[in-house]
Amino acid sequence: FAVNNIVFEIFEKTYTFNADSIKPYSVTQHYFFDSTGTLALSSSLECALHFAGVGCQECEEGWYGNRCEVKCEQNMNYSCQPATGKKVCNDRYYGDACERYCKNTTLYTCNEYGNKLCTTRCRK
Numbered sequence: 001f002a003v004n005n006i007v008f009e010i011f012e013k014t015y016t017f018n019a020d021s022i023k024p025y026s027v028t029q030h031y032f033f034d035s036t037g038t039l040a041l042s043s044s045l046e047c048a049l050h051f052a053g054v055g056c057q058e059c060e061e062g063w064y065g066n067r068c069e070v071k072c073e074q075n076m077n078y079s080c081q082p083a084t085g086k087k088v089c090n091d092r093y094y095g096d097a098c099e100r101y102c103k104n105t106t107l108y109t110c111n112e113y114g115n116k117l118c119t120t121r122c123r124k
Helices: none
Strands: 009-017 025-033 039-047 078-080 087-089 108-110 116-118
Touching: none
Parallel strands: none
Antiparallel strands: 009 025, 025 039, 078 087, 108 116
């Protein structure tokens, strides 16, 4: 209700959605009388932790996975696979955390783990 054009909220209801088939979020509905005495409704949407975007359908920057539960911050050694957040090593970087640098040369080549393998040239 309103007194001297001041709006008073009469009640509020929050619904939380957290089913596996949809992204978790909560909707809060505010019912109030506006300055003309008309019952009005305003709603607000709050995404769950690490969710963002319209309808909470995206992960916040740096978060990945179906439930936005995987943290991955890209750097010069790797990028993050969009669906899972798994590190994808850039060229010449190897290892689980893409921490090993190895560049093929005429003396050695690099295996899939970033270990240097001697070519016939370095064995002479």
